[in-house]
Amino acid sequence: MIEDLVKIHDKFSVEIKLGFYARRKQPVSDFAVNTWIFIPNSLDINRGTYQKADFYRDLKSNIRLITPSYLLRDIADKEKPPFSLLENALQQLASDPSRTRTAEYEYHIRMFVSIVKSSLREEIQHILENGLDEDLDYLVDNFDNCINNIAANFRSLKRIINVPSISRELMNYYFFGDEFLSNLFEQHAFKLIDGLKKKGHLTGDIREKIMALIHAEINYKKEKGYQVVEKESPNRNRNLVFRLSLLKKYAENELFLNTNQRRDGVWIEQVYLSIAAGLSMVFATAVAFSFQQKYGNFTMPFFVALVVSYMLKDRIKELTRYYFAHKLGRRFFDHRTDISLSEHEIGWSKESMVFVPESKVPGEVLKIRDRSAILEADNRNNREKIILYRKLIRLNRQSLDECSLYPTSGMNDIIRFNVSNFIQKMDNPIVPLYSPGNNDEIETVKGEKMYYINLVLQFKNEDQLDYKRYRIVLNRKGINEIEKF
Template identity: 35%
Template sequence: MIQDSVKIHDNFSLEVKSIYENISEKKKTKYNTLTYLFIPNGLNINNQTYSKSKFYNDVKVYIRYNASEYTLDEILNLKTGPLHQLIKIVKKISGKKVSKKNKLEFESRVKMLGVILNNTLKIAIPSLKDFGKSNVAISIDYFTKLKNFLSFYRGLVGIIEHLKIEEELKKTIKYGDEYMSNSINYYLIVLLDYYKIINVEKEILKIIISFLKEEQAYRKIQNYDLTSEEDYFDETLLHKRSQLKKYVEGVLFLNRDVRKDGAFFEQSIFAIAAGLAMVFSTGIAFYYQQVYGNFTLPFFIALVVGYMFKDRIKASIGLLFVSKANSLFHDFKIKIRDSGTNLIGVVRENFTFVPFNKLGPKVKRHRLKNRFIDADYNFLGEKIIQYKKKIVIYPKKFGEEISDNRLNSMVDITRVNLYRFTTQMDDPKKEYSLLKKGKIINRVGNRIYHINLIQKFYTEKGVEFKRYLVIMNRKGIKRIEPVELDIY
């Protein structure tokens, strides 16, 4: 099963997030995804102006584990849960000399608890929003449990700070404390804003505000939010939080070993081509040597002609391979490994331009839905980028480094920068005139461009489609709208 979303990452980048589940514990899990970008002809994006190297320069891929799902009750009470796993390793490093293995496990447990809590809060927010309208008591109970969790964790922080261990380990658990405080602060503010809009009872607003103030005071005491007066735009604070986020969430990230797909086969073909060309050239040389002898003009001409044909034969076979390679190989083969170098999976990716008539019938129908002009597609004109991914997940080593029995999926985050698409766009504002009550009125409207994105997923449960409309102008992406597709 694939969970997928497309959103704006920054002014010029869209983020495609796909979650691939590791379905079987014994067999490989396979997914194929096809992403089509339909680009207006006027943007001058085609196979002459937009090469593979430019595309891959504009695409940034992150692959990580998807954080396991726990409820707050399970985090607090489950004996095999992340909090109790951290308690166990704290006991280990408290009673004896700390081994390298225990250090690594302690760091991993702190980070895992942080990312799991963050994921727990993210999942709980929609329910808490509803409870704010329907059952305030449940929301209040949730905040009480959240405070209990912080009290429990900060008790472990106190234990670690009094141990005679390396300062690095003491800093690790403090980093976890700061990260979780930031996460709680973020989601509490999201809830507070929402509760104010829907006018919930003042009691719950007071509780959230009090919680936020307590956390702010705590972070100040711990020097977590320490900034100088000169840091007027909070550059240092935001940079520190960004680094902290990368440090803690780095426990989920996987290493990518990127190599050209089919490189060995390609070099073998080139070697065979060179051999065949050499056989041809040498054969001509031997023949004319026997007929005309050495050091004669005809023999010299035969050598030159043989060399010319040798060069062309070698190049022609190479070009033939390159032209057929897209159907045989992908552009890159990416081996996904965890921090322990265990092979988690393999991703193959391929980029190409495709004509509209080469698309599947369902992709065509989905693209032609909701057209502004019911004209022939070729008349409207678009260039189509096809970005193909083939994903294989190996179950044997999946999640072994983290040792979390609920870890069952991998996240592929692909960011596509569309800045090159804007270079040929018109000004974002355009003047036009209209007649109103007998007078000509000049107005200014927004000049926008539509880039359609269609995704086709091959999973073990069948084929799925999704379509999004990316609306942008020269200043960047304005919004992304999902398009509802017909079921055939």
């Protein structure tokens, strides 16, 4: 199964999060994602102005394991994983602070806080989507109790490793996790208040309960010397933002997979290029032999034939190479990325990018693109440029199970696409419009000049064949919104 989430990452970047879920009883799972990018002709993005190197420079891909899924109430239970696994790792470290025990201790801290982060997000989403009036108080109480229990359980672990055998450096790993957890509780509590407020379900009692949780975490961080938000910060909380970023990278490092990228189809490409060189040489040699046999050596016709044959030989070679390269482009990909973790080969990913004519786009995709009548008429003269970005993924179920002690359902491919190259030839973002005002005075109204880039995604996995369409709304100031159809 393939899941997708498309959202704005920043003013000039789109984030496409693809989740690839491998079946547990299937040894190998194959996935395919085809993305057609429809670009307005006025942006002047084409084969000549936007090369493969430009596309891949704008593209950034982070491949990581899907965070193991646990209910928040199960995380709050001291007798169940993941807390029991973490506690056991700390007990073993205190008794034997070897390199192996240290690595396991740090691994379980990172996995625990990452799992908590994912569970908090899912719990809040559940409350906002399913929190009916009669269940809302219960769900918020459960959210509050679980956070308090998780915080108390994790903070009680300090006594296990507060022993002479544990160095300050090892203690810091625990403190990093503790600070990250406290930030998670505070941030997600704010998100819950904001979400309930937007839905009109934020009562006084609920606000008071959640704010009490927030104040408790802020006071705890001050007590421990952790950084907190300062309203009158002289440097606009610059140090805090930097530290939050470092803590996030540290905590989620265990989920990121090792990748080794290389060109795809290198050997077969060399074979085809050798064939092209051989064919051109056969032509040149055949011409030389035939003229030599008819006119003999050291004659003017033989000399002219040699020159012409070698001229044509180079052209035949280049044309044959071009033909094979075109054929290769259909069958092979630009890059192949081998994916591994802890010496386990999890699978591989392949990707390619190419401009395609509209005649090569499947009818189903054009139907989903759904141009309006005026756009269809304009497209006859100013045709949209279409980029096809292909991605092929293979995952090995046994390797996924062996690479982690936690249940792993698959991997996420988080793609960030920067649109800075697309805005260079855009018009001014503000267009003056005119309207009759009072006493028939002319009033000038500011209108927004927007451009629309359409994405049609096709997902293939076993019996799954799904299509999704998104539209990126942007101008010279950056991305305004992403619409889903």
